Amino acid sequence: MKTSILKMMLFVIISFPAISPATTKDNAFVPGEDPDGPSFVPEPRDKILYPGFRAMLVGPYLGLNYNMHDGLFYTTENDLVCCGFNKGDGLAPVVGIKVFVPLGDRWWFTPRLAYEGRGGEFAGEPQPLPILGEDNQVEELLEEYTLNVTMHTVSVDAFAAYDILPDQLYVQAGPSLSVVAGKNFRKTVRIVGPPGVTYLDQVTEKEVYNGDMDITESVFFSLRAGAGYFFRISRKLFVNPEVLYSYPLTRVSTDNDWKAGAVQVTVGLMFAF
Numbered sequence: 001m002k003t004s005i006l007k008m009m010l011f012v013i014i015s016f017p018a019i020s021p022a023t024t025k026d027n028a029f030v031p032g033e034d035p036d037g038p039s040f041v042p043e044p045r046d047k048i049l050y051p052g053f054r055a056m057l058v059g060p061y062l063g064l065n066y067n068m069h070d071g072l073f074y075t076t077e078n079d080l081v082c083c084g085f086n087k088g089d090g091l092a093p094v095v096g097i098k099v100f101v102p103l104g105d106r107w108w109f110t111p112r113l114a115y116e117g118r119g120g121e122f123a124g125e126p127q128p129l130p131i132l133g134e135d136n137q138v139e140e141l142l143e144e145y146t147l148n149v150t151m152h153t154v155s156v157d158a159f160a161a162y163d164i165l166p167d168q169l170y171v172q173a174g175p176s177l178s179v180v181a182g183k184n185f186r187k188t189v190r191i192v193g194p195p196g197v198t199y200l201d202q203v204t205e206k207e208v209y210n211g212d213m214d215i216t217e218s219v220f221f222s223l224r225a226g227a228g229y230f231f232r233i234s235r236k237l238f239v240n241p242e243v244l245y246s247y248p249l250t251r252v253s254t255d256n257d258w259k260a261g262a263v264q265v266t267v268g269l270m271f272a273f
Contacts, residue, residue: 054102054167055272057238061112062095063266067120071257075147075187075213083145083187085122090149092117094266100161108161110172116155118178118260122147126192142192145208151216152182157224173225176246180218186210215253220260222246230270240268 069088076082096114103109124145131141159174190205191197198204226244233239244266248259 054105056102057100057240057270057272058097059240059268059270060095060097061114061240061242061266061268062093063242063264065092065094065116065118066090066263066265067092067118068261068263069120069122069252069258070261071251071253071259073215073253073256073258075185075209076215083124083127083147085124085145085147088120088122088147088149090120092119094264096155096266098157098268098270100270106163106166108163108170108172110157110159110161112155112157112159114155114157116153116178116262116264117151118153118262119149119151119183120260122149131197139194141194141197143189144192146188146190148186148188150182150184150186151180153178154181155179159224161228167230169227169229171225171227172244173223176222176224178220178222180216180220183212183216184210185213215255216258217250217252217254220252221249222261223249224264226264236272238270238272240270242266242268 067088067090070086072084072086074082074084094114094116096112096116098110098112098114101109124147126142126144129141129143130138132138155176155178157174157176159172161170161172163170186207187209188205188207191199199206224244224246226242228240228242231239231241242265244264246260246262246264248261250259252258252260
């Protein structure tokens, strides 16, 4: 009797995988496979009997630029050169639309059009000025200038992307053209020392300029590289986070060495067609 029961249990264990229905994993839609194709196809899938397809993806994206500015440049006010600035940084929004066009099994062509803020805040070196201090003694007044730059750009990117994990994790790189659509420069100055010294209106910090300056190029170029991932929400919808680094190829300033790099973090909502 015991031998019969053991034989029956062994038969059920051996036969169970063959008679059990396909699991959720077998039936799940994977990006790049035909959602209307045969269901319950076991892994590994036969690429001849069940060929996959790669849909074109289109969608909006938004995020932030962490802008990194480098290179000495000088500001001008009423054709007068004043104050040099070297390094700066700042956060600014990014909003755009992008397309992924499949090229073969793992390659994509992915153009983008976006609005990007490329400004930042710069701190100038303290400027010494001689003044008459206590008991009419000559003292050194230190003033520090701060420049807040708001720069609106329209960017056009053309990337090639390659799948590390098919239709999931990818790397990409390509050129980027930024067109300066608008800009504003706000310059403030504050007294660093000596203690107790103020301006005539009894303040130690004031705005000295707010407006445009004709010191930037109308366009500048960058090389961008980064990575992204497709998270499937449904058969036709994907969430697409990305990280990109922008390496400046040309200057922002017309006469000096000001260049603008950036680290861009965005999230896109991609629709398959």
